[in-house]
Amino acid sequence: MQYLTKITARDLNVHxxxxxxxxxxxxxxxxxxxxSLIGPSGCGKSTFLRCINRMNDVIPTCRVDGKITLxxxxxxxxxxxVVQLRxxxxxxxxxxxxxxxxxxxxxxxxxxxxxxxKDPTELDEIVMTSLERAGLLAEVEDxxxxxxxxxSGGQQQRLCIARAIAVSPEVILMDEPCSALDPIATAKIExxxxxxVENYAIVIVTHxxxxxxxxxxxxxxxxxxxxxxxxxxxxxxxxxxxERTRDYITGRFG
Amino acid sequence: xxxxxxxxxxxxxxxLQAIWNSDVASxxxxxxxxxxxxxxxxxxDEGVLRLLATHAPVADDLREVIAAxxxxxxxxxxxxxxxxxAKSAVRLSERSGGTPPLLxxxxxxxxxxLRHSLxxxxxxxPARAAEVLGEDDQVxxxxxxxxxxxxxxxxxxxxxASQELDYILIAKNLERVADHATNIAExxxxxxxxxxxxxxxxxxx
Numbered sequence: 001m002q003y004l005t006k007i008t009a010r011d012l013n014v015h016x017x018x019x020x021x022x023x024x025x026x027x028x029x030x031x032x033x034x035x036s037l038i039g040p041s042g043c044g045k046s047t048f049l050r051c052i053n054r055m056n057d058v059i060p061t062c063r064v065d066g067k068i069t070l071x072x073x074x075x076x077x078x079x080x081x082v083v084q085l086r087x088x089x090x091x092x093x094x095x096x097x098x099x100x101x102x103x104x105x106x107x108x109x110x111x112x113x114x115x116x117x118k119d120p121t122e123l124d125e126i127v128m129t130s131l132e133r134a135g136l137l138a139e140v141e142d143x144x145x146x147x148x149x150x151x152s153g154g155q156q157q158r159l160c161i162a163r164a165i166a167v168s169p170e171v172i173l174m175d176e177p178c179s180a181l182d183p184i185a186t187a188k189i190e191x192x193x194x195x196x197v198e199n200y201a202i203v204i205v206t207h208x209x210x211x212x213x214x215x216x217x218x219x220x221x222x223x224x225x226x227x228x229x230x231x232x233x234x235x236x237x238x239x240x241x242x243e244r245t246r247d248y249i250t251g252r253f254g
Numbered sequence: 255x256x257x258x259x260x261x262x263x264x265x266x267x268x269x270l271q272a273i274w275n276s277d278v279a280s281x282x283x284x285x286x287x288x289x290x291x292x293x294x295x296x297x298x299d300e301g302v303l304r305l306l307a308t309h310a311p312v313a314d315d316l317r318e319v320i321a322a323x324x325x326x327x328x329x330x331x332x333x334x335x336x337x338x339x340a341k342s343a344v345r346l347s348e349r350s351g352g353t354p355p356l357l358x359x360x361x362x363x364x365x366x367x368l369r370h371s372l373x374x375x376x377x378x379x380p381a382r383a384a385e386v387l388g389e390d391d392q393v394x395x396x397x398x399x400x401x402x403x404x405x406x407x408x409x410x411x412x413x414x415a416s417q418e419l420d421y422i423l424i425a426k427n428l429e430r431v432a433d434h435a436t437n438i439a440e441x442x443x444x445x446x447x448x449x450x451x452x453x454x455x456x457x458x459x
Contacts, residue, residue, distance in 0.1 A: 210310055237312045239448035246313045 003030035006171060006201040007052060012066035014047055016059065021047045023225045025066070029171070034193055034202045036212035036233065039222035040253065045205050048222070049173050052203070053089035054082050070171070087114050090164030094176040096156030098148035098163075103140050106148040106159055107131060110167035126166055134162035135192050154185025161192065165200075172196065174204040178211065190215050209249050213237045221245045255322055258294040259372045261287065262332040266368065266431060269336040270361050272343035273353060273424065281347075284340035291333035298326040314445070321445035325375060328434040328441075332368065335427045335434075342420040342427075349417045354403060357421055360396040364428040364435070367393065371438040380446040386439035387451070393432040400425040 007029035014022040022044045029035050029052075037045040047056070054075060056062040068075050075085055087110065098106050107127045110116075117123035127144075131137040136158040140151070148159050157177060164172055174193075178186040193202055193215050206212050212219055213233060220230040221242070229236065229245045240246045247253045265287045272281035302323045305311060311319055346353075367389050374382035404418040404425075440452045 209312060213312065238316060240313050249312045250315050 003033055005029070006031045006071065007203075008067075008069045009048070009051075010067045010069075012048070012051065012064070012068065014044075014051060014056070014065070015061075015063045017061040021225055022051075025225075025227050027220055027227055027230060029201050029203055030218070031170075031201045032197055032199075033218055034197050034204060034216040035218045035220065036216035037203065037205045037220050037222060038207075038209065038212050038248070039228075040248065041207075043222040044225040045220075045222040046175055049091075049175055049203060049205050052171070052173060053086050053091060055091070057082065083113075087167045088169055089171040089173060090167065090169035091173045091175070092157070092160050092164055092177045095180050096153060096160050098151070098156050098159050100147065100149060102145045103131075103148045103151070103159060104144040107162045107166045110163060114167055116167065130162040130166040131159075133165060133196070134158045135188060135195075136162055152185070154181050154188060157181060157185065157189060158192065161189070161196075165196070169200065171201045171203065174202065176205055176207060179207065186211070209237075221248060223248070255298065255325070256376060258291060258298070258326065258329050259375065261291050261294070262329040262336070263365075263368060263372065265291065265333055265336040266339070266365060269339035269343060270365070272340055273346060274358070276343075276347040276349075278344055278347050281340040281343040284337055288333045288337045291330060295326055295330040298322065314448075317445045317448060321441040324441040324444075325438050328437045332431055332434050335430050338427045339424055342424050346417055346420050350414075354400060354421060356396060356400050356403065357424060360393060360400060360425055360428050363389075363393050363396060364431045367432045368435040368438075371435040371442070374439055374442045378442065378446050380443050383439040383442035383446075387436060390429075390432040390436050393429055397425045397429040 005028045009025050009027045012022055012025040013020065025044075025048060027048070037048065039045050050056045051064055051068060052075070056064060064076060070085070070088065074080070099109060101109070104127055107130050108123055111123060111126045117126055128137065128141075131140065136155060139155060140146075140159075148156065151159060157180075161172075161177075178189050181189065190211065193204070196202060204212075204215065216233045218231065219233040219236045221228045221236070221240075221244070223244050229240060229242045231241075236245065237249060240249065265284055268280050268287065269284045271277060272284065302319055305319050309315075367386060370382060370389070371386045373379070374386060401422050404421045407418045408415045437452070440450075443449050443451050
């Protein structure tokens with residue numbers, strides 16, 4: 001199977017003030033594949049993730065040079081509407097962050113602001129479908145008016161995933177989505193990723209080597225702001241080319 | 255692992271000496287030595303399980319663990335084959351006449367290949383392991399000739415059939431030792447170079 005390239009990063013250099021966080025990063029993210037970004041804390045993997053949907057725009061000292069494209073279009077181009085961009089590139093964070101609203105409204109929120117539903121019936125459909133696809137519907141369908149914050153951690157994270165997919169994104173960025181979850185909730189999210197990837201490109205930042213090995217087809221290893229090695233996940237975890245990759249994934253680092 | 259390797263080499267040597275010297279006592283020792291190899295084999299299985307469960311090794315660590323498990327299987331089999339040879343030694347102690355010279359050549363060849371593969375393992379030397387891969391062709395040829403000679407002897411002197419049959423069994427066991435030595439060399443290449451070379455010629459054809 002040929003995978004379409006969804007996102008490309010070319011000669012990406014990112015500074016926070018004087019400090020350079022990314023150096024000449026070149027990376028392709030493909031559709032229908034999970035790409036894992038791994039590397040020690042402060043290596044630039046989250047910075048890279050946040051550049052993709054321009055989450056770094058809100059940091060005044062942050063300067064992004066180089067090019068990131070989505071379907072060939074520069075996401076830092078003058079005519080790009082950032083709100084639209086973030087509808088196409090959804091994000092799930094480390095700590096589940098549901099809005100202080102009902103379960104229903106959490107999922108309906110994005111669809112409402114983007115005007116995706118022309119009537120309440122259509123909105124219901126979007127909410128139900130999204131909860132279903134996030135694997136949460138069966139657990140919440142009799143209490144959709146309850147606050148989202150009342151759910152368990154794993155359920156909250158799936159609620160955030162439902163909220164992200166409700167606006168029909170093309171790419172889902174996940175920044176350590178399971179680090180606050182127990183193994184059962186983690187397994188659910190990982191299984192969900194396997195289903196979602198049929199429709200989306202998924203990028204996940206993770207500190208769990210086993211998670212990267214389990215869920216992703218491609219893995220990129222970041223170190224001190226550089227992409228040291230990128231490739232087929234099975235190859236990276238059996239026969240890494242770079243010694244720094246090997247040292248990191250085998251736990252010999254430092 | 256290394257202890258298992260040196261025990262396997264030693265047990266094969268002992269079983270062969272038992273043949274050459276009609277030494278029934280040594281042949282009986284082989285049975286006890288093989289028990290020690292089996293004990294280490296179980297220890298290695300336990301160690302491999304523990305490592306995989308608790309450390310989830312990756313990269314060269316993973317390949318090393320997998321190769322160790324593969325090599326342990328081969329060494330355990332070498333021990334069993336030596337035991338077979340020792341059984342032949344007990345039966346042959348009553349024989350008349352000397353052993354066929356070609357059987358000695360075959361034994362030397364098989365022992366040499368086993369030693370080379372174990373050296374390659376001890377030194378994690380893929381180049382030496384690669385040299386071992388082609389070396390068992392001669393063993394296969396010699397085995398066939400020993401068997402052919404034995405069949406001719408049985409035809410000419412049916413009264414010696416039982417000892418000739420043991421020569422065939424020994425040749426077969428020695429040929430299997432060389433096969434296991436080849437497997438060990440392949441495991442060394444997997445561990446050191448991440449290449450799976452077994453069945454390469456067959457699968458390429």
